[in-house]
Amino acid sequence: MKNLRKVTLYLTTLLTLAFASCKSEDPTKENDGEVITDVTLKFQELNASNALVGSVLSFKASDPQGIEVGKTPTIQSISLAKGKKYQMTIEVANAIKGEDITQEILTEAAAHQFFFLGQVFDSSFFSIQYADAGGIALGLKTIVTVSSSTGTNNSSMRVVLRHSLNKSFPGASNPNFANFVQAGGETDLDITFPVIFS
Amino acid sequence: MIQKAILLCLALVASLGTLSAQQCDLVLRGRVLHLENNQPIEAAYVWLSESATGVATDANGNFVLKNLCPGPQTIQITFLGHKEIKQSIVLNSGSNNLTFKMEEEVVALTGVEVHGHREVVQTTTAVSSLYGEALLQVRGENLGESLKRLSGVTTFSTGSTISKPVIHGLHSNRILILNNGIRLEGQQWGAEHAPEIDPFLADELTVIKGAETVRFGPEAMGGVILVNPAPLPTSKKQVTELNLIGNSNGRSGNVAVSHSGGSGKIVGLGYRIQGSTKRAGNIQTPNYFQGNTGMSETSLSSALGYSTDKLGTEAYYSFFTTELGILSDAHTGNLSDLLKIIENGAPFSNAEFSYSLANPKQVVTHHLGKIKAHYHLNPSWKLNFQYGFQSNHRQEYDKRRGELNTRPSLDLELFTNTAELFLDHNLKSHWTGSIGLHLIQQANSNVPGTGVTPLIPNYDLVNGGIYLLEKFQKGPLELEGGLRYDYRSLSTSRYLGNRLQEKTLTYQNGSAFVGGLYQINPKLAFTSNLGTAWRPPNVNELFSQGLHHGAAAVELGDTQLISEKSIKWVNSLEFESEKTTLELTAYANQIRDYIYLNPTGETFVSLRGTFNVYEYLQADAFFYGLDLSGTYSFSKQFNGYAKGSIIRAKNTETNSYFPFIPSDRMDWGLSYSFGKHADNDNNRITLSQVLVAQQSREPDFDLSPAPPGYALVNLGFSKKIKVGANGLRISVQANNLLNTEYKEYMNRFRYFTADMGRNFQLKLNYQF
Numbered sequence: 010m011k012n013l014r015k016v017t018l019y020l021t022t023l024l025t026l027a028f029a030s031c032k033s034e035d036p037t038k039e040n041d042g043e044v045i046t047d048v049t050l051k052f053q054e055l056n057a058s059n060a061l062v063g064s065v066l067s068f069k070a071s072d073p074q075g076i077e078v079g080k081t082p083t084i085q086s087i088s089l090a091k092g093k094k095y096q097m098t099i100e101v102a103n104a105i106k107g108e109d110i111t112q113e114i115l116t117e118a119a120a121h122q123f124f125f126l127g128q129v130f131d132s133s134f135f136s137i138q139y140a141d142a143g144g145i146a147l148g149l150k151t152i153v154t155v156s157s158s159t160g161t162n163n164s165s166m167r168v169v170l171r172h173s174l175n176k177s178f179p180g181a182s183n184p185n186f187a188n189f190v191q192a193g194g195e196t197d198l199d200i201t202f203p204v205i206f207s
Numbered sequence: 208m209i210q211k212a213i214l215l216c217l218a219l220v221a222s223l224g225t226l227s228a229q230q231c232d233l234v235l236r237g238r239v240l241h242l243e244n245n246q247p248i249e250a251a252y253v254w255l256s257e258s259a260t261g262v263a264t265d266a267n268g269n270f271v272l273k274n275l276c277p278g279p280q281t282i283q284i285t286f287l288g289h290k291e292i293k294q295s296i297v298l299n300s301g302s303n304n305l306t307f308k309m310e311e312e313v314v315a316l317t318g319v320e321v322h323g324h325r326e327v328v329q330t331t332t333a334v335s336s337l338y339g340e341a342l343l344q345v346r347g348e349n350l351g352e353s354l355k356r357l358s359g360v361t362t363f364s365t366g367s368t369i370s371k372p373v374i375h376g377l378h379s380n381r382i383l384i385l386n387n388g389i390r391l392e393g394q395q396w397g398a399e400h401a402p403e404i405d406p407f408l409a410d411e412l413t414v415i416k417g418a419e420t421v422r423f424g425p426e427a428m429g430g431v432i433l434v435n436p437a438p439l440p441t442s443k444k445q446v447t448e449l450n451l452i453g454n455s456n457g458r459s460g461n462v463a464v465s466h467s468g469g470s471g472k473i474v475g476l477g478y479r480i481q482g483s484t485k486r487a488g489n490i491q492t493p494n495y496f497q498g499n500t501g502m503s504e505t506s507l508s509s510a511l512g513y514s515t516d517k518l519g520t521e522a523y524y525s526f527f528t529t530e531l532g533i534l535s536d537a538h539t540g541n542l543s544d545l546l547k548i549i550e551n552g553a554p555f556s557n558a559e560f561s562y563s564l565a566n567p568k569q570v571v572t573h574h575l576g577k578i579k580a581h582y583h584l585n586p587s588w589k590l591n592f593q594y595g596f597q598s599n600h601r602q603e604y605d606k607r608r609g610e611l612n613t614r615p616s617l618d619l620e621l622f623t624n625t626a627e628l629f630l631d632h633n634l635k636s637h638w639t640g641s642i643g644l645h646l647i648q649q650a651n652s653n654v655p656g657t658g659v660t661p662l663i664p665n666y667d668l669v670n671g672g673i674y675l676l677e678k679f680q681k682g683p684l685e686l687e688g689g690l691r692y693d694y695r696s697l698s699t700s701r702y703l704g705n706r707l708q709e710k711t712l713t714y715q716n717g718s719a720f721v722g723g724l725y726q727i728n729p730k731l732a733f734t735s736n737l738g739t740a741w742r743p744p745n746v747n748e749l750f751s752q753g754l755h756h757g758a759a760a761v762e763l764g765d766t767q768l769i770s771e772k773s774i775k776w777v778n779s780l781e782f783e784s785e786k787t788t789l790e791l792t793a794y795a796n797q798i799r800d801y802i803y804l805n806p807t808g809e810t811f812v813s814l815r816g817t818f819n820v821y822e823y824l825q826a827d828a829f830f831y832g833l834d835l836s837g838t839y840s841f842s843k844q845f846n847g848y849a850k851g852s853i854i855r856a857k858n859t860e861t862n863s864y865f866p867f868i869p870s871d872r873m874d875w876g877l878s879y880s881f882g883k884h885a886d887n888d889n890n891r892i893t894l895s896q897v898l899v900a901q902q903s904r905e906p907d908f909d910l911s912p913a914p915p916g917y918a919l920v921n922l923g924f925s926k927k928i929k930v931g932a933n934g935l936r937i938s939v940q941a942n943n944l945l946n947t948e949y950k951e952y953m954n955r956f957r958y959f960t961a962d963m964g965r966n967f968q969l970k971l972n973y974q975f
Contacts, residue, residue, distance in 0.1 A: 024594060024626060031622050033665040034652035038702045042611050042658030045814055072814050074704075082814050113609045173535070173606045175556065190547040193556040195606055196540030199816030 046104040047071045048200060050087060050168070052095040055152065061096060070200045073104060086203040087166065092157030096140065098150050099123065099168070101198070115149060120172050121197075122181070123148025124189045127167035129204055134159045135166065137184045146182050155206065162206050170198035231276035235303045236682060238726075239268045239284060242308040242586060242633055245680070251286035251309065269683075269729050284309065304682025308635060310586050311516065331687055331722030332417030332736040333779035333792045333834075335359070338410060343936065343972060344923075347452035347461045347485075350384070350406050354432065357414055358850040359792060359834035361869040365399040366534050366956045367457075367490045367963045368502045372402070373953070374416055375794055376830050376854045376868050377429025380745050381771075383419070384432045387510075387523055389577050389595035390424065392623035392649065396663075396747045398955060403527045403573035403599060405506035407450070407463045407483040410437035416792060416834075418738035418775040420718040421674050421689035424645055428740040428773050428798070439477035439512035439521065440469040449973045450483075456966035457501070458560065459487030475514045482507040488562040493948040493964040498558030499532040499565055520580045528572040532564040537959045538606060541816025545759040549911045549958045566604040566612060574598045589631040591643075597623040611658050618654035619663075623647065640677035646670070651746070653701075660753060663746045664701030664708070670694070683726035691718045695743055699750065714743040714770050732781045740775065744768035748802050748823045761811050762804065763822040771825075773798040789837040794830075801828035801858075803865060806908040826860040849875035855904070863907050870902035870916070870952050893923040902952045914957055917949035933975040940968040 052066040066089070072082035089095065101110040114121045118141070125148070129135040136154045141147040148170075174181070174194030181192045239251040247268025254261035255272060257280045264270045277298050282305075284292040289309040296305070335357040337345065345353040351362040351370030363378045364370035371378050384391040384402050393403045406412060413433040420427045440446070445468035452461040463483035470476035488501040508525035536554035539545040548555060577595040584590055599622075602615035629643025649668040653661040674691035698711040720738030727733060751764035775796040782789040805824045810817045836850035851873030856865050876895025883889075902913040925938035946965040950957040 024624075027594075027596060028624050028626075028646075028648050031624050031648050031650045033650040033667050033700075036653065036661075036665045036701045036707070037655040038705065039653075039655065039657060039660050041660055043605075043607055043616070048814060070814060081812055110608070117609060171540075172608065190544055191551075191555045193536065195538060196544050196816055197608075198814055199541055199543065200814055 040106045042103070042106060042108070044103055044105060045101055045110060045198060046073055047100075047102040048168070048198060049100040049102075050202065051098045051100065052087075052089060052153070055094045055096055068202065070202065071104075082200075084200060084202055086205050088205045088207060089153075089155050091155055091159055091206050093155050095153045095155070096150065097137075097153050099148065101170075111149065114170075115147070117172070118145055118147045119176065120174070120194075122146055122171050122174060122176060122189075123151075123184070124169045124171065124186055125151070125166060125184050126169065126187055127201060128164045129166045130185050132160075132164065134164055134204075134206070139184055146176060146184070148184060151184065159206050164204045164206070165201050166204050167201045168198065169196060171195065172197050231274050233275040233277060233298050233303065235272040235275055235298065235305070237270050237305040237307060238680075238682065239264045239270070239286070239307045239309060240680075241289075242310045242635070243589075245308075245633060245639055245678075248286055248289075248309060251284055251289075254283045254285075256281040256283065265729065267726075267729075269726065271729060306637065306680055306682055308633070330415055330417070330419070330422070330736070331685060331724045331734045332415050332419065332738075333359075333734065333777050333790075333794075334413060334415050335790075335836075336411055336413040338412070342410070342412065343970075344938075344940075346407070346450055346463070346970065346972070347454070347968070348406070350402050350404055350412075350432070350434070353406050354412060354414060358790075358836040359416055359832075359852045360414055361852070361872070361953060363398065363867060364951070364954045364956075366497070366500055366537070366954070366960075368487070368500060368531050369399050369401045371395075371398075371400075372414075372432060373869060374414060374430035374432075375796065375832060376856050377796075380426050381428045381742060382430050382432065383423050383427040384434065385423070386434050386525060386575055387436055387577065388579065388593060389575060389597070389625060390647070391575070392597050392621065392625075392647075393571075393573060393599045394601050394619055394621060396745045399533070399569075400601070401529075401531075403529075403571055404434055404525075405483055405504070405508075405527055406434065407465075407506065408436055408481055408508045408525060409434045411435045416794065417722075417736045417777045418718075418720065418740035418773060418796075420740035421676065421691040421720050421738065424647065424672055424691075425670065425693055425695065425716070425740075426742045428742050428771070428775070429796070436479065436481075436508070436510065436523075437467070439479060439510055440467050441475050441477050441512075441514060442469050443471040444469060447975055449971075449975075451971040453969045454487070454966055455968070456963055457487040457490050458562075459485060461485040473513070476512070478509070478511045480507075480509045486562065489558060489560050491560070491964050492961040493946045494961070495553065496558040496560055497534050497960050498554060498556045499535040499568070501562050501564050502529065502531045503564075504529040517583045518580070519582075521578070523575075523577045523579070525575045526573070529569075530564060531569045531571075533567040533569065534956055534960060535565070535567065535606070537956050538567045539759050542759045542810065542818055543816060545910070545958075554960055566606045568604050570602045570604070570615075572598075572600045587632055587634050589633070591627070591629050591631060591641075593625075593627045595623075595625040597621075597625075599623075607658075614657060615654075616657050616659045617662060618657050619651060620654055621649065621651045623649045637679050637681045638677065639680065640675070642675045643673070645672040645674065647672075660703070661701060662751060662753065662755075664699040664750050666697060666699040666746055668695065668697050670696075685724040686721075687723070688721045689719065692716075693718075693741075697743070697746070699746065701750070703752070710766060712749070712766070716741040716743075716770055716772070730782055730784050734779045734781075735777070737774070737776045740773045742771045742773075744770065744802055744823075751823070754818065759818050761818045761820045763820065765823050768802060768823060768825060769800055771798055771800050771802060786840045787837065790835070792834040794832060796830040798828040798830070800825040803828075803858075808908070826858045828856060828865065829859050830854065830856045844880045845877070846880075847875070847877045849873065864904040866906040866909060867953060867955075868902070868904065870913070871900040873898050876921075889927045891925050893921075893925075895921045895923075897921070899949075899951070911958055913952050914950035917947060917951075919947055919949070920944045930973075930975075933973065936970075936972040938968075938970045938972075940970070942966045942968065 048070045054063045068085045068087045070084040140150045140152045171194045174192040178192035239248045251264045351372045354360045354372045361373045362370040415431040447466045450463040465481035467479035485504040489496045490500045506527045510523045512521040575597045579593045581591040601619045603617040605616045626646045631641040633639045647670040672693040676689040678687035695714045700709040718739045722736035724734045751762040777794040779792040807820045809820045832854035834852045838848040856868045874897040878893040880891045897919045901916040923940040928935045
């Protein structure tokens with residue numbers, strides 16, 4: 010009986026300890042690493058000999074909170090001149106963490122690709138080619154040619170960034186590949202920019 | 208045995224002799240039970256001295272003695288290892304009904320075996336179990352898939368590897384799973400979070416289909432699943448069991464070993480150690496492979512027990528770890544991706560067979576330790592104590608950029624302490640029952656460094672409960688009732704951006720049940736149980752705020768949600784004769800403030816694209832349905848079975864249907880046994896068919912309509928071979944023999960892919 014009492018005492022102490030030590034950790038702030046808050050499209054004119062001329066035109070889409078309900082992103086209108094050729098570069102950043110994601114996309118070029126869609130291409134107002142270093146289909150650098158007769162002054166361009174896709178899927182080498190979903194992977198960005206022709 | 212036979216013959220002759228003498232037409236019915244746990248005793252011998260007549264009890268402990276003469280009689284009941292009962296009774300006119308409880312003999316007598324203490328659930332609710340042969344057939348499948356064999360139980364699955372059991376239309380946090388008597392506490396709230404348990408550790412899987420909050424605590428609203436290992440051996444005998452399983456689909460292999468034995472020196476000391484491991488690759492549908500659907504799983508359990516006549520102690524530990532691939536196509540970036548793949552109805556990726564796992568995937572480990580003791584204060588009173596510790600670690604990986612790809616985007620650690628102290632009484636009169644205290648404590652933490660705002664906050668939970676159960680048993684009648692009160696406190700804290708959000712919520716509730724069993728005649732029994740249950744809102748329902756990765760959905764929790772309260776009435780009729788068994792269960796479950804995820808119809812636009820917005824709402828719900836199962840022996844060799852279930856569930860406030868309610872289904876089969884020798888059941892062929900109807904009661908909003916109904920054919924062959932004194936069983940099974948392409952409504956991946964195609968399975972079971 011004495012033994013039993015001892016066992017009970019030990020057990021009670023052990024249990025008290027077990028229950029007392031079972032506490033959740035204090036929460037920590039988590040900076041969303043995956044989130045893209047700023048996407049900037051930079052256009053610079055190319056002359057007849059494909060040299061860069063003039064100043065850089067910059068148009069931005071931003072969503073400072075990342076993915077948070079109730080906030081909608083701000084998207085600037087792209088304003089380009091008819092009949093001209095531009096070099097377009099894309100910069101992607103996470104302002105919450107102060108991170109430049111462009112470099113990451115470039116490093117993982119084999120797993121990423123931009124596709125360009127929307128009315129500007131459907132109505133042949135724009136034509137586009139990948140112009141990334143090494144001749145790869147990535148889309149961080151492209152050449153955009155604006156048609157000289159657009160009929161309208163207002164249109165739109167949809168920019169999609171996919172990752173984990175099969176880049177050798179038939180048709181995926183085309184920057185205007187509308188069935189990009191079929192190449193597999195996931196969407197990182199899907200932004201529709203208004204386009205104004207001048 | 209011979210003695211018994213002679214006695215029986217004598218009894219027969221004697222009763223024939225007395226039959227003509229006087230008005231001897233009385234009937235004595237009775238039941239013989241174990242005093243310790245109220246389990247029926249089979250083959251106990253009942254003898255009436257004056258009438259010189261006797262009979263042995265059947266599997267349910269029942270006996271009937273007919274053609275008895277009125278007047279005083281001495282009844283004598285004997286059963287090995289139990290104290291003999293000798294009692295004087297007086298037989299009156301009509302029928303007489305008595306219940307006897309036999310007490311185990313004290314071990315002091317040398318040579319008397321100490322019995323393993325098996326906890327049995329005493330309930331008047333409908334109960335179904337898988338054990339023995341039926342359990343062998345499902346070996347190698349996960350818990351959800353295994354339990355599908357029981358009528359009224361279906362699965363809610365996410366692909367072919369993740370499945371959760373559904374009892375009468377309810378799943379996840381609305382049912383309970385007990386691992387050797389301890390409430391399994393994992394992250395059960397998620398649809399893609401499978402129970403962290405390996406069915407190999409059990410020698411019996413039991414489903415209780417009623418509201419059992421009183422006995423087991425909050426959340427046991429739809430039912431309870433008991434995963435019970437065999438009782439530990441108390442004698443020196445050593446048993447080893449080996450299972451080898453291979454599947455053609457997924458090219459999987461599964462090895463499971465268990466070894467149990469007892470000490471020769473210390474009487475009453477027994478142990479068991481058991482482990483299993485499984486590896487599988489991509490699943491194949493009739494027309495394509497599902498990319499990234501492989502998995503690996505390892506589990507281990509061990510138990511050590513010591514019992515004497517008064518004391519029973521047991522220490523138990525189980526470990527479970529799994530790495531599961533998630534169909535890569537099911538992980539979509541935004542709504543337009545999701546709609547594209549739903550429109551396609553099949554994955555875009557042209558996957559090949561592979562064992563390797565990539566993101567998205569889950570890595571889960573679960574540890575469970577418990578100690579248990581009971582002490583017989585006297586033959587009628589028993590004091591029980593049980594403590595369990597659980598640690599659950601869940602990591603979910605998404606397809607991410609760069610270094611983030613190696614980091615989980617959900618990383619949760621959950622610790623749970625459970626302690627239970629209860630006092631059982633099993634009086635020699637007709638009363639049994641228990642009174643107990645139940646404490647649950649839980650701490651959930653998000654492991655920092657995921658780079659994703661956590662889906663659920665860190666929290667601490669304490670739940671205290673006190674309960675009382677009482678049962679009255681007399682002859683063919685059992686009546687029971689119970690009461691319980693629970694108090695729960697939940698305190699949460701998390702960062703939303705830079706803002707610290709802290710909240711403390713409390714819930715309290717009472718629950719009660721009444722039930723009864725009536726053995727109408729030795730073949731037919733009726734049970735009825737009416738119970739209330741409650742479930743406090745889960746942390747995800749309260750606090751979800753943000754993107755559900757992969758589902759292209761934004762889910763909004765609501766901290767104002769109140770507890771769900773339900774009242775469930777289950778009625779069941781069981782018929783058992785020599786050739787036929789039949790079980791019919793009918794139930795109705797009224798749930799007040801049922802919590803469900805409702806599409807708001809709004810979309811949310813971000814740089815990543817558009818998402819559907821869902822919110823957690825509450826409404827009154829009504830579930831009702833029928834389960835039917837039966838077997839019939841056409842001859843000794845030729846047997847058939849059929850079972851089916853029907854569920855209806857409605858939101859009675861909006862008069863609409865809930866999503867993911869199982870459609871009507873049934874399966875039936877025929878088996879033929881044959882062999883060379885007298886034991887002509889060494890070989891068996893089984894042909895079965897599963898029929899599933901289309902769910903025509905669809906919710907107002909669904910991403911795609913319910914898939915059409917389907918029929919699957921399965922064919923199996925099993926053989927028992929004697930290897931010396933040991934038994935070897937070999938079975939070959941073809942599931943979905945015709946390679947039918949189908950989609951199951953209860954599979955969340957029906958949006959993206961067809962279900963598993965044909966599978967050949969080879970199974971070896973060897974006991975030595």
